[in-house]
Amino acid sequence: MISVRVNGQRFQVRAASIVIHDGHVLLHRAADDDYWSLPGGRVEIGEAASATVVREMKEELGEAVTCGPLVHVVENFFDIKGEPNHEIGFYFQVALSEGSPLVDKARSYSGLESDLRLMFQWHALLDLGSIDLRPAFLRNTLSTIPLVFSHVVHPGADDV
Template sequence: MLSFLIGGVHFNLRAAALIVDDGHLLLHRARDHAIWSLPGGRVEPGEAAGDAIVRELREETGETVECQELAFIVENFFDWQGVPVHEIGFYAWATLVSPRLRDKSRSHAGIESGNPLEYRWFSLDELPGVNLFPEFLRTASFARGAAPQHVVQGTPRVGP
């Protein structure tokens, strides 16, 4: 995976799915964490971001998704467990092919490296109150067909 420590900063290349259905967005979190995020994961060397999304959802849920057009390119700067993180994210529209995760009335189980995950649908209207990161997603426009947006979230550590 393209995730490494360099110059005291942890770098990640992440790909994530924007799965919107009937006014709801699918999010996930580790069961022992309060932070929600878009489903996806780290890109492997030589892997396209869309392929990483498909692989990650299959590994974590056993479900099949079809990855579509790019919606956001995100430069995300944050601290995680006392370590500064610089993450580049490719967030693409995706559609569920398998029906299991479509039930919006309950949470769904997933697993990543032996750790339990929770998948849950949130109404787009309730996103501003969700502990969702990166934060811009809480108020983002989820209109399909727009040109990909470049988002810088957080404060870069080096600059003019």
């Protein structure tokens, strides 16, 4: 995976899945986290970011997906447990396979990444403003249908 520590800061390349179905988006979080994010993971060296989202959905949920268009390129700056992070993110529109059992919005789904338990859940696009979704710019951009390509620096350069 493309993740290195340089001068006390972690740099990584991540690919994320934007799965929208019937006015809802599929989000996930680690069992002990209090915030939500788009499913995805770190890009492997030599792997296209579009292949990462397909691999991650298969590994974490056992779901075969189709990777669609690139929607966002994100330069994301944030801290996790006091460690500064600089992440380059590629966010793709992703479609579930026809007849996927994951379209049941009344339930949560469990996943696993290495030894980390993950919870997947559908959230109404209209309700995104009321949840802790990271990066936060997604609260607005995900509810703009059709999705529009953008390059995002989050937080903004003046906020870093």
